Amino acid sequence: MQLEQVHACIIPTTDPHISEYTPDRWKTRAWISGFSGSAGTVVITNDKAGLWTDSRYFLQAEEQLKDSGIDLYKTGLPETPEFNDWIASELSEGGCVGIEGDVYAASEAKSLIDFLSGRNIKIHTNFAPYDSLWENRPAIPSNPAFFLPQSFTGKSCRDKIKEVLAEVKKNQADLTILAALDTIAWLFNIRGNDVDYNPVCVSYAVVSENETVLFISPEKLTQEVLEYLQQEGVIVAGYEKITGYIKHIPCGTRVLVTPAKISYRLYSILSEKCSIKETTVHPADSLKSIKNEIEIAGIRNAMRKDGVAMVKFLIDLEKALANNVMVSEMDIDAKLRTYRSEQTNYFGESFKTIAGYGAHAAIVHYEATPESNASIQPDGILLIDSGAQYFDGTTDITRTISTGKVSDTIKRNFTNVLKGHIQIALAVFPAGTVGMQLDILARQSLWKVGQNFLHGTGHGVGCFLNVHEGPQSIRMNHNPAPLEPGMVTSNEPGLYLAGEYGIRIENLVLTVKAKTTEFGDFYAFETLTLCPIDTRLIDSSLLSPEEIDWLNNYHQKVCEQLSPLLSEEEAEWLHNGNEI
């Protein structure tokens, strides 16, 4: 910092592709701080250092920052300053802040520049001393990519490029640049192994009328992938070639970019000569989010397989508890992985399993470690949030399970969460509706008794892609992306009582057309996930007749869909005790 006359530097969590989860190569924030959570920002000045992270990670961060000299700033608390305000208060006018433009979203960097320039603080957007400081820094991953056939993707790369290009033109642009790894994997019908749980490969892409170029390290490309790309008219270039390519885009070219999905480095090269057309949601992400018929059929298939694995696991667990066999949170993780891996076209988990017993489940992003690993007691409730990547689809399911005696209060709380889940499942809404409009359906039963959950109600889910994708969501915050037919979204209300227990009920839902009337098109959700909801936790006096019908119909559907895939004994278990 002294060498480059920088008085403060900011280290965010993202990578050159503005990923939510990054390859080890770009875990700079974790490397410098020792804090391994999925969200957080480190700021370093000449005499201070701070980590800003949210409530999910307060405990973990305190632990991991011990003796590091880095102070913890708990975001979301009224007394915690924003890190940019903190920097402004630490630096004097004329000071300089360093960021690594290559791993900073253009949107974030631009607001930061605006903010700092208003305070006469300079910014050095190419401050990246980490390569020389970081011993044994991991390389950019070189795992092979693989081709996902049209029997899974339902659409050729060539057709997808055509659709993206049509949208680029609609936005009055000549060319677009893609940096988001899931968008690129979707567009080229390729998958990879570069990020844990996310089947993507490190790459960039450019789509223009003249050519479509995939920038990817040659060592990643098998003959099969190469031949497919060639056949679809795609030009392949080295990963590092993106910078030179962008520098040589003819002056005045109109380039469509989503500033939240591209690095500030690429954005600023572009802005030198090109006319940048900004879009909040990239049309390729919208296209990706709307699943085609083949993808939907694949997802239904994945749901059946995942349901089978879940049912086998639940039966095992019930037996173990009945026979006083010790089961730990980490055993659950392993057991689920085993049952899932027995399914056809299994690729891996879609995220790290959360299996939390009792008070552990009140920690929303709990991850069992050898130190924390609790054994399940026949008393209370257990929350399990898990999912898998199959070639035909991605799953994400949460069930809260009674492990023995539960109080009336737990039942009341579980039932209020269930009411929210069912109200979302039953929603009908006109075309154009956004998630913020629906969100209250998941919360009204909790709000009425003064409770709430502070995470979103729903996130988009990819098709054999990231378990978190956009553009849609169902949240208390505004997101202008409407819920369109073909989108897959989670429906996951919950309730967390610190030190006691946590409840969450999560199914994935597909937006479908419900009806067309003189008032326009109306959409609804079809629940995709197939696994029983624990009726031992329900106080049915709190459910409306409509809610009871939904639950009984859901369980009937689960039985019908899964029984043919189960043993007689397993099917028997599934049939019993689910009607209320």
Next chain:
Amino acid sequence: MQLEQVHACIIPTTDPHISEYTPDRWKTRAWISGFSGSAGTVVITNDKAGLWTDSRYFLQAEEQLKDSGIDLYKTGLPETPEFNDWIASELSEGGCVGIEGDVYAASEAKSLIDFLSGRNIKIHTNFAPYDSLWENRPAIPSNPAFFLPQSFTGKSCRDKIKEVLAEVKKNQADLTILAALDTIAWLFNIRGNDVDYNPVCVSYAVVSENETVLFISPEKLTQEVLEYLQQEGVIVAGYEKITGYIKHIPCGTRVLVTPAKISYRLYSILSEKCSIKETTVHPADSLKSIKNEIEIAGIRNAMRKDGVAMVKFLIDLEKALANNVMVSEMDIDAKLRTYRSEQTNYFGESFKTIAGYGAHAAIVHYEATPESNASIQPDGILLIDSGAQYFDGTTDITRTISTGKVSDTIKRNFTNVLKGHIQIALAVFPAGTVGMQLDILARQSLWKVGQNFLHGTGHGVGCFLNVHEGPQSIRMNHNPAPLEPGMVTSNEPGLYLAGEYGIRIENLVLTVKAKTTEFGDFYAFETLTLCPIDTRLIDSSLLSPEEIDWLNNYHQKVCEQLSPLLSEEEAEWLHNGNEI
């Protein structure tokens, strides 16, 4: 236009105060087009002219534009271009568009300038040839203002100024300029007669640490008002002096403005020398929207008086229909006015009564005219939306009334609207919740059967001020202003079947604190309006037990509150037939 080398001019509906309803002086759009609706924009080019207005006014505009040479552009239809796109397509590069900066919101003008400059079209922001063209143009109103005592306002002008000033400083500004007439009336505890139904007076105000200045024509000021203002430390200056005052604000002064609430003319004078701090919602509007204890007590009083007037009217109507006495839509208007004017502290109506029988009620902004005036038949339903200004509060109520035999379909539709109304009335929500989050509660019962209503569910209501005020609303669109305790908002779901009938049920609700838990503060609505809902239109099999309870409790409260103010016979009527 030729003289000033303008190739197109735009004439909006607003005035120098960006009012929703304007004094006649500024009804330029109505004068030039003959179209008298409350919303619309006229654009004139060398060889064409168009009026853009929304679906509420399609029929009326077609009628009124006949033989005017002005084409009707129906906004909201997919085939209708936005007027700015239309201008861009009509003018060639280098063309010039004229607007009257004095009656154009700064926010609107700035987006227009952005839009046109991107197309190389110039803008003349001081194009105002109307004075010389408009024969007998009405003068700026010179009606007297009057003082509203603290027994109604609950807070002195001096205290309000202090609160506004504190917010100005919080926004890092030195000074603020107010142009919104209701905000000024609130701040200075004055009212006036300058706009139909809105008890405001034409004026501007400046609040700074050094001084507070009210710019108002001296002829409007009675001795009482003058003395009050003097006592509160307010400097009074002539209405026209605002321009000179702004020009002399010291260079570099930080000025807080809400660009949607100030004219482009004033905004651009300010932006020459001052540092403008923009805010979407002016803090004075937020303060005004949160009613104090005295105001709330006054509003409750106004609700009782309005309820008495409504009940007397409903009894009259029922008798007339039973005795085959002819009653017309315009009779209803007159009768309601009579009953309301008998109440203490009555000032006038709060908007033009909408009394629509049968298909007329399907026209959301229907206004009975001598030509349309229908007589009520003992068959079908009648929609009445009306309200009053009392010194102690503003009312706004809609009831849909059975006039005789009604079909099961009407009952089903009415009950679905009622369910939405009750769900809003029963809502509980955490601090920070905005109207868009609640809106679905009013619509879900309609959406489930493929119906909808295309107006908002709720608008803010002033306290002896405008019947429409901000910042809050309950709508399908996003509005970032949260619903705060002390705000008064309408709850008015509806259903409109063109050519058949219209349904709307409207009460005003007060946001109140409901409870505080470990999850924070929760708010709820208290229904303020006191008038029975027609139970003859209800299919109670569609209501949940909770909804039936709400309705019965509501009717019990109406009886308790109004009976002491009614004759024995009237109270008897109120007690009968309301329980379901």
